[in-house]
Amino acid sequence: xxxxxxxxxxxxxxxxxxxxxxxxxxxxxxxxxxxxxxxxxxxxxxxxxxxxxxxxxxxxxxxxxxxxxxxxxxxxxxxxxxxxxxxxxxxxxxxxxxxxxxxxxxxxxxxxxxxxxxxxxxxxxxxxxxxxxxxxxxxxxxxxxxxxxxxxxxxxxxxxxxxxxxxxxxxxxxxxxxxxxxxxxxxxxxxxxxxxxxxxxxxxxxxxxxxxxxxxxxxxxxxxxxxxxxxxxxxxxxxxxxxxxxxxxxxxxxxxxxxxxxxxxxxxxxxxxxxxxxxxxxxxxxxxxxxxxxxxxxxxxxxxxxxxxxxxxxxxxxxxxxxxxxxxxxxxxxxxxxxxxxxxxxxxxxxxxxxxxxxxxxxxxxxxxxxxxxxxxxxxxxxxxxxxxxxxxxxxxxxxxxxxxxxxxxxxxxxxxxxxxxxxxxxxxxxxxxxxxxxxxxxxxxxxxxxxxxxxxxxxxxxxxxxxxxxxxxxxxxxxxxxxxxxxxxxxxxxxxxxxxxxxxxxxxxxxxxxxxxxxxxxxxxxxxxxxxxxxxxxxxxxxxxxxxxxxxxxx
Numbered sequence: 064x065x066x067x068x069x070x071x072x073x074x075x076x077x078x079x080x081x082x083x084x085x086x087x088x089x090x091x092x093x094x095x096x097x098x099x100x101x102x103x104x105x106x107x108x109x110x111x112x113x114x115x116x117x118x119x120x121x122x123x124x125x126x127x128x129x130x131x132x133x134x135x136x137x138x139x140x141x142x143x144x145x146x147x148x149x150x151x152x153x154x155x156x157x158x159x160x161x162x163x164x165x166x167x168x169x170x171x172x173x174x175x176x177x178x179x180x181x182x183x184x185x186x187x188x189x190x191x192x193x194x195x196x197x198x199x200x201x202x203x204x205x206x207x208x209x210x211x212x213x214x215x216x217x218x219x220x221x222x223x224x225x226x227x228x229x230x231x232x233x234x235x236x237x238x239x240x241x242x243x244x245x246x247x248x249x250x251x252x253x254x255x256x257x258x259x260x261x262x263x264x265x266x267x268x269x270x271x272x273x274x275x276x277x278x279x280x281x282x283x284x285x286x287x288x289x290x291x292x293x294x295x296x297x298x299x300x301x302x303x304x305x306x307x308x309x310x311x312x313x314x315x316x317x318x319x320x321x322x323x324x325x326x327x328x329x330x331x332x333x334x335x336x337x338x339x340x341x342x343x344x345x346x347x348x349x350x351x352x353x354x355x356x357x358x359x360x361x362x363x364x365x366x367x368x369x370x371x372x373x374x375x376x377x378x379x380x381x382x383x384x385x386x387x388x389x390x391x392x393x394x395x396x397x398x399x400x401x402x403x404x405x406x407x408x409x410x411x412x413x414x415x416x417x418x419x420x421x422x423x424x425x426x427x428x429x430x431x432x433x434x435x436x437x438x439x440x441x442x443x444x445x446x447x448x449x450x451x452x453x454x455x456x457x458x459x460x461x462x463x464x465x466x467x468x469x470x471x472x473x474x475x476x477x478x479x480x481x482x483x484x485x486x487x488x489x490x491x492x493x494x495x496x497x498x499x500x501x502x503x504x505x506x507x508x509x510x511x512x513x514x515x516x517x518x519x520x521x522x523x524x525x526x527x528x529x530x531x532x533x534x535x536x537x538x539x540x541x542x543x544x545x546x547x548x549x550x551x552x553x554x555x556x557x558x559x560x561x562x563x564x565x566x567x568x569x570x571x572x573x574x575x576x577x578x579x580x581x582x583x584x585x586x587x588x589x590x591x592x593x594x595x596x597x598x599x600x601x602x603x604x605x606x607x608x609x610x611x612x613x614x615x616x617x618x619x
Contacts, residue, residue: 095108136580190221343407425463448492524543
């Protein structure tokens with residue numbers, strides 16, 4: 064079937080009479096189903112030259128741009144979409160995590176301990192980090208340092224829960240950090256303690272800084288390798304653009320790669336809001352980057368996470384009634400930073416998960432607009448997970464971007480109700496309500512908290528079937544959206560959320576040629592089969608940067 068289709072398409076090319084008006088394409092894709100963008104007409108073919116879309120349309124039109132040096136890709140009816148854009152990653156740290164101990168699917172304390180012990184034996188004396196464990200897999204009991212001390216010895220361990228808001232330290236790591244029974248909880252953080260007051264090993268939110276500050280900094284070579292590992296991982300999944308909620312160290316790593324011409328995908332590098340003055344000076348001196356690497360955004364935190372019971376709510380947690388969560392940053396300091404960074408013309412991006420955190424943040428954003436005057440500011444709320452009815456309306460009315468991660472809904476949906484009850488989950492991951500309120504909804508992964516895989520994200524947004532199989536008809540199903548709406552949130556909406564909508568997010572003449580070829584037509588198949596679709600080819604700036612091997616097959 065494949066060879067017949069290819070021969071047919073080549074025949075069209077050979078009878079087309081050469082390149083139209085001398086415009087030879089570098090790359091031509093023919094015979095497909097091309098989703099060009101929300102509200103745009105579909106086509107069957109695309110031509111690319113000099114990294115940009117040269118032509119779109121039916122095969123006989125686009126075939127005119129094929130010349131002797133053109134690479135021809137016979138699509139055989141496969142679906143093509145714009146390159147996926149991920150609105151929220153921890154990209155370079157994800158590259159490091161790929162090479163660290165893997166705990167995401169450790170389903171028992173024994174398995175958790177075994178994996179750490181084996182990794183420590185293979186890497187004696189080296190810091191063991193990453194892990195991305197999930198204590199809900201074994202019933203919700205937090206891990207303790209005594210689980211792993213006997214199998215790690217003098218090897219320091221500081222492995223993070225998948226949401227990044229708490230980590231487990233072994234005794235060696237706590238000793239190096241000087242954390243004892245006498246150590247006070249830092250502002251915005253909690254040291255989980257044994258009944259006698261000694262640290263049990265888990266540190267939540269800002270308490271993690273007690274260990275982070277004594278960990279050795281990675282070398283430039285290690286950072287460069289992590290970037291390349293993360294990039295390969297992303298491109299295999301059709302991700303051509305990431306927003307990295309990172310650091311100055313990360314921005315410098317991207318800049319080194321860009322200067323060498325070895326940055327494989329596009330990056331929006333965001334730095335901490337506490338450093339807004341440094342970024343303002345950097346922008347004044349260097350501008351805001353280009354289409355391969357850009358900067359200008361600052362990120363802050365209001366609260367923690369639902370999984371760590373540190374997201375900030377009005378009402379206490381149902382399963383931990385002693386707390387309503389944490390403000391991980393002093394609200395007076397964060398308010399001042401938001402107002403000042405916005406006045407400096409920077410892009411303000413702030414994490415808020417609980418309903419009280421989101422309401423507080425939307426209020427500060429309104430204050431910034433009133434104080435600093437009208438401009439194209441595009442405030443972003445990262446996660447926007449648990450919302451009041453008023454907040455949902457305000458996202459649309461104020462054009463604040465809800466920067467959401469739909470895989471969280473099908474992951475957290477396994478246990479979210481025990482945390483916050485049946486009423487509060489009705490406006491949890493409220494994708495349908497946000498779109499109906501005309502909010503500019505964007506999507507991503509929060510990798511490594513969730514898989515860096517837009518197709519899984521689309522599956523989550525469209526089906527809302529939790530990963531434990533317990534909700535085959537969808538968890539809070541009234542918040543489901545369509546495949547095309549989810550595609551828009553992974554493409555054009557994300558481009559808008561990064562000030563790139565004039566260059567990316569659609570397949571139109573003159574736009575950057577970032578494209579993804581899929582194994583199946585995600586717009587026509589059963590949505591429940593979306594999680595089985597594969598990326599077969601990823602194109603960045605007209606260059607094929609990933610191509611699935613033929614022997615890996617195609618899903619049917």
